Every structure is written in structure tokens, then in C-alpha cells.
Amino acid sequence: MKEALFYFFEKETAMIEIKDLSKVYQTKKGSVSGVDRVSLTIAEGNIFGIVGYSGAGKSSLIRCLNLLEKPTSGQIEVNGVDLTKLKGPQLRKARLKIGMIFQHFHLISQKTVAENIAFALRAAGTPRNEIEDRVTELLEMVSLADKKDVFPAQLSGGQKQRVGIARALANNPSVLLCDEATSALDPNTTLSILRLLKKINRELNITIVLITHEMNVVKEICDRMAIMQDGKVIEEGSVYDIFSNPQTPLAEEFIKSVVSFDIPEAILNECRGRILKVLFRGHVAGEGVITDTIQQFNIKGNFLHGSIEYIQERPLGIFLMEVQGNHKAINKAVSYMEERGAQVEVIRNGL
Template sequence: MIEVRNLVKSYHSKKGIVVGVDHVSLKIAKGEIFGIIGYSGAGKSSLLRCLNLLEKPTSGEVYIDQVELTSLNKSELRKARLKIGMIFQHFYLVSSKTVFENVAFALKAARKSKTEITDRVLWLLEIVGLADKKDAFPSQLSGGQKQRVAIARALANEPNVLLCDEATSALDPTTTKAILKLLKKINEDLGLTIVLITHEMEVVKEICDKVAVMQSGRVIEEGTVYEVFANPKEDLTKEFINTILHFGLPDRLIANKKGKIVKIVFKGEVAEESIVSDMLQTFKIRGNILHGKIEYIKEVPLGIFIMEVIGESIEIERALSFIKQRVEVLEVFDDAA
């Protein structure tokens, strides 16, 4: 559906050339919700804007539905962009126009008939839950309602792709959840491919199928959201995940440990089994749970536990071997996670 090949985007500044996107390659499947996460300056927004050529890449290729966008002339690009909707953090609604008129704007630009415009706008406002606000002005709306109008406007010309640039960053947590739920519903009901830029791992966890982590213009880690949460490889990825699955331990617990402190990751159905209980009953050891949590990512359980295992060295080794045979990740460490 979307393929980015060796994409580079450079900018000229007073200090010389700054590389915003540095040789990035990605594949995003049709109907997928793909998250791109990184801190400010990582290059994620520049990458997103290259997907519809709001930013023209310095080099590299962008394919959407097997069409290479950088090879199109202006007329062809305008036509291709009709199938790529985009929403932003700050909504960008026209304050002097009603909700109906804001959504209708793109349809008028596409020269749709008055009947087509009316039918389409009313249908879209029904989808985003704003049918009763069609005659309201942006100043009369909450932040969440404004973003719903922006989503309806982005869907006006029946796009195949929806690009979301920090679409929930200006919203409170409750409204963010509602907007993410709406995006997920649109994805499922309309079969839309969604590319979502964020600096919040909670957003990725909530609705994304896959995620790419960006740092200094590069993609440093990529995979399904579940696998990235279960087994992050890069320090930055671990830092993002730690904002949700925080497992730091007080120094006094480390200083006063009597046995071995281990971190165990249970993936899938194993997270709902009694493996730790079985271990404690099978071997002559004691276990002290220091931290633990089960998260559900795409309804699949992911359990992470930190515990102290106390007993004779040989029994501890036998117990840890028992665990290792049943889980994919077991880490023995002496410092706080």
C-alpha cells in the first residue's frame, strides 16, 4: 500500500545542511494502522509530510498504491492527493465557516455537485458524531469536536490513506481516547490505511498494528506493537515503553537483596498461566514479587514481572531453568530496571 525507499529530506539552514529524514525505508500494508514515534526533532513529521509530498524528498521514492509520487507532474499529484487525507494537531478549521462548510470545502474544490456535497457531508458528520453541530462555528466547539470536524474533512474525498500528524497532542486524555477510538472505527469500517505520528507510546499501544521508532532522522527499531513492547531492543524504545510499563525499583531493594532479582516476560497465553506459582511449588526456593503487571495489547496479554528468588544457588539455577523453558525473556540483573 505505502512503500518508502531510501528517503532523504534535507533542509538548508544558516549552519549548513540539516538532514531531517536520513535514508528511511518502510512498508505499510493496506488497512494497517502504522505508528511512527519519536521525540521532537526526530524527523517523524518531515517523513509524514513526504508521504503526500507536502515536503518534497531530497532523494528516495514514495509509493502509494504502487504509484511513485515523486515522478508525477503537478496535475497528477493533485489527483493523487485526493486519496490521501491528512489531519493535524491544531485542526486548521476556517473560523468564518460552519462545520458543514468546513467539511464541504474539499468537495467543492473537487467540483462535486451540490447534492453530492450535501449527502457526503451529512454522512461524514454522522460518522464522527457531529450531525447536530453542522451549523455551528469552530469557536463554539470543544477541542475534541474540532478534531472530529478535521477528520470528517480529511475523509471528504474518500481517501485510501489518512495521515495523522500529532492528531491528539492538543487534547486531554479522555478526549484523546475518544478520538483514537474513532480513528480505529474508521480504519475498520472504511478499510482505511492510517499513518499516525506521535510522541506518546500510549497512543501507539491503544490502536497501532505496527510501529517505527525514529531518532535523529533514522528508523532505529520497527515491528508489530506487541513484539516491540515485549522485546524492545533500543534504549530509546525502552524509554518510551517505560512511560507505560514502569518497572524501576528503589535502590534499597537492590542493596538489601538476599537472592537473585529477575525480570520475566510472559507473552501470549503464557501470561495467564501459573508458571511462577508452579516454580515456587516445585523447587526449594522462596519468591518475592517486587513489581508486576499484565497489559493487553491488541487483546493479547503481555505479562512482565520482577521478582527476587531466594534459596540455595543450585535450587535457584534449577528454578530459573524451569522458567526459561516456558518464557521467551528472562533477565537476571542487579540494578533497577
């Protein structure tokens, strides 16, 4: 155990392995399953998003990761150390390497920005002569050096969250847990906080686990993601793969909140041709496949909707279009687009 603990604390980055994890709550009405046999592997240095609606179990899961909630069963390994087997001083020491930021900031209102951050350092036993320099370093990292002596009530929501991030980073964690960290913020502030988290991830190589119900958050910074429903993980993979090829109705529902292609029924009723949904992955999204297809097979094409989204810095093109012409030519055109790397779905065959 001593060797394993040494390895855990000395290694700069972390990999999390969740094995068959369950959390059951006892209520007056009986047992309620918050997390139901979840298994996930989170690679070191990744930003991993966990998505789900309220009650899906994502908050219970993330609170189990640092044992704020004690799991009913299963294992949580960080760099090969099972945290569920640690107790007392060992567990407290392990938690210092797992920072956490919250939706509602949880700052101490009677303390200044600097004192809020210093509080975390003092709690960890940091030598007094090192605290001031570390606080200054952290405030510069989150772009709040000029707010050192300000109280939380004088800060905006985004600034409060930056203080929360600085405090979570105070003890050089290997893992940063984000519990709906942007849900209380406006869109512009959310984007600035996400960019800060991405910068921290890249510069410090900290593994970030982020829970949210907003797919825009996942699309902006996550490498991989899991979708939860009723305490279970129902889909897991790279953000790009899930956006480009969702496997469950819930994943499709979440994606539509970010990329919507609903066409008014009145416009659809005016269409007489075949209506296609055409999806291009990767570099193919930037090529003129549709234009080439229309010219080569002598068909008419009418774009109804379309865009190119950039996910993990890779393009994903999605288009809705009406095509008219000889049925045989249209079938050949569809086959040609598929040969060029497109995924084509017939929404309606035409009137």
C-alpha cells in the first residue's frame, strides 16, 4: 500500500478507472439508485464530459469520484490506487490531489479573494512563507491579479468561478472535477471559463472531469464524453464520434439542442423531390462533394439547411437538401456521395 500511495502522489497526471460503481440512497420510500453499475476509463490529460438531464445520476457519480459520496459498491482507481480502500489521513491526502469546482462557487463571503485561496493552502499544511507566492501565482493564472483584496460580493459570477478554479488548483491536483461549473453563468462568461479550463488542461496536463446538461459545453472543450440516464451510462465515446453518429435517442436529442435541422412543415410540403440528409466527417466536409455530384449526374439540388460544425478542431458537415431528377440518376448520385465518404439518409422519397 505504501508503494502504491507514493506512486499516486508523485505522479503529475492521473488516469481514472471507474469499475462497476453503484450508489444507492436510502429514503423513506425505500432504496433509490443514484449510480447503477457504471464503468468508465478516463485517460490522463483528457477532458471528459458526463452529460445527462437532472436526476440522471451525473452529480452522484462525480461526488463519488472524490468520496464526498461513499459508493455503495465498486471501485474508483486513480493511477492504480483504489480510493474506496483509503480512510482517514490517507483519504484526506488523496483528496488534495483531486480539485473540485462547483456551480455556486462556495466562496467564503467574509474572506477576500486571496484569503479564500490561502484557506485551501493552509488546510493542506502549506508552509506560511510559501502561501503568498502561491496565491499570487494562481491569481495570475486565472487573470484576477487585480482582485486580490476584493470580497466575493464585489465580483461577477465569472470572476467568482475563476476564484473557485484558483482555489481548486491550489494544491497542484492531478484531477479537476467540475460540477456544473458553468450552469449559473451567461453564454459569454461560460465561453471564457471553458477556455480557461482548456488552457489549464493543456498547460498543466490536468485530467478534467466535467458534468453538465449542456451539449455546447461538451462540444467546446471535451475530448470524450458519456451520456447518463437513470443512473446508467448509455453511450460513451469521443465527442466527435457521438456528434457524427449518435447511437441512442437521448444522444440524438442532446445533439439537436446544439445542431438543429428542423424544417418547417410548410416548406417541406412545397418540396416535390427526394429529401436527403447528408453528413460529411473530417476533411471531406470541406470538399465540394455535393457540387460535384449535382454536376456529374445532371440532377437538381436545393439546399434546405446546412452548416459545418467544428468539433475537436475537426469539421463535421451536415446538410438537408432536396434533389430532383431521374430516379436512377438520383440513386447513382447517392451512391457516389457515399463512396466519397458521406453518410446519406433519405428523409422523404418525394411526391
